[in-house]
Amino acid sequence: MNVALIIAGGSGKRMGQDIPKQFIHIYDKPVIIYTLESFQNHPQIDMIDVVCLEGWQEVLQAYSKQFNISKLRTIVSGGKTGQESIRNGVYAMEGRVSDDDIVIIHDGIRPLVDEYVLTDVIVKAKTYGNAVTAMPYNEQIFIMDDDISTINYIPRERLRRVSTPQAYHYGKLKWAYHEAYDKQIGIFGSSYTNTMMVELGERLYFAAGSEKNIKLTSRDDLEIFKAYLKLEKDIWLK
Template sequence: MTVAIIIAGGSGHRMGQDIPKQFINVYDKPVLIYTLEGFQRHPQIDAIEVVCIDGWHDILWAYAKQFNIDKLKWVVSGGNTGQESIRNGVYNLEGKVSDDDVIIIHDGIRPLVDETVLTDVIMKAKKYGNAVTSLPYNEQIFVVDDEISTVKYIPRETLRRVSTPQAYKFGKLNWAYHEAYEKEIGIYGSAYTNTMMVELGERLYFAAGSDKNIKLTTKDDLEMFKAYLKSDKDNWLK
């Protein structure tokens, strides 16, 4: 079985709106529903769990019914941090899935997840035990020396930028969150599942990514998302 955990527990203060950004309507549809539709359509996704901000659970269930998201099986409360929210989602699956099931973790405010990206993440996770969406880094990276200058750069060929979706076999994922919270490893600041895994000594495997897979953090991101929805690919592009 393949289960998607969609993280939608944030309040979205940086967007500057009155409601959480995952519930902002774009062309009469909430952002979160665009995200869920990508998983609903994918033939290898068997079930969806959403980690949702408190006070919005009933609204989410209503939206899921309205937009025919029938793969949604569980809605659980988010935590005080992103890591706590993921942990809550993982722990809720205990007794519901097997150790070899693939669990995909994805940000609810990344609504343009591509079918081919999901397919590759699932395939790599089944083969290697985990998979993280990644892309080459195309800009030059320099290391700050004294705040106004630098004498060192990092070759971009040695870098990959990663995001969600990421996928893990449930047994290892569940072990990792229990281990991390017991030993207080990889759970603070901007930590995410992938960084936590590395801090726990695990090797991560790269999967395909997409530049279209943007995270809606600011109003500019929202405008970019709207532009993607309205754009059509030129026929001559291969």
């Protein structure tokens, strides 16, 4: 079984809106629903769980019913941090998901995830035990020597930009979160499941990414998202 774990526990203060960014409406549909529809419509996704911002669970449930997200099974309360939210979602699967099942973790505010990206991350996870979507760097990367200068750089050929979706066997995922919280490593700051896994000594495997798979963190991102939607609509109408 392939299970999607959608992380929608953030408050989205950087967006400057009165409501969380995952619930902002774009063309009469909330952002989170665009994300959920990508998983709902993918033939290899069997079940969807969502980690939701506290107080918004009923809103999410209502939207899911309105937009026919029939694969949604469980809505879990988010934590104080991103890692705590993911942990809550992982632990809530116990008893419903077997250790060999694939769990695909994805940010609720990445609504433009393509079918081929989801397919590849599932295939790679089944082949190697895990998979993280990755893209090459097209810019030069320099290491700061101080606040205003540098004397060193990292060859971009050795770098990859990693995002969600990322996929793991449930048994490994469950073990990793217990281990990380017991040892208090890989759970602070901007840590995510992928960085936590590396800190626990795990090797990660790359899957196909997409430049379109943007994360909506600013108003500019919303405008880019709208442009993509308009482009897809125009192509469909031709």
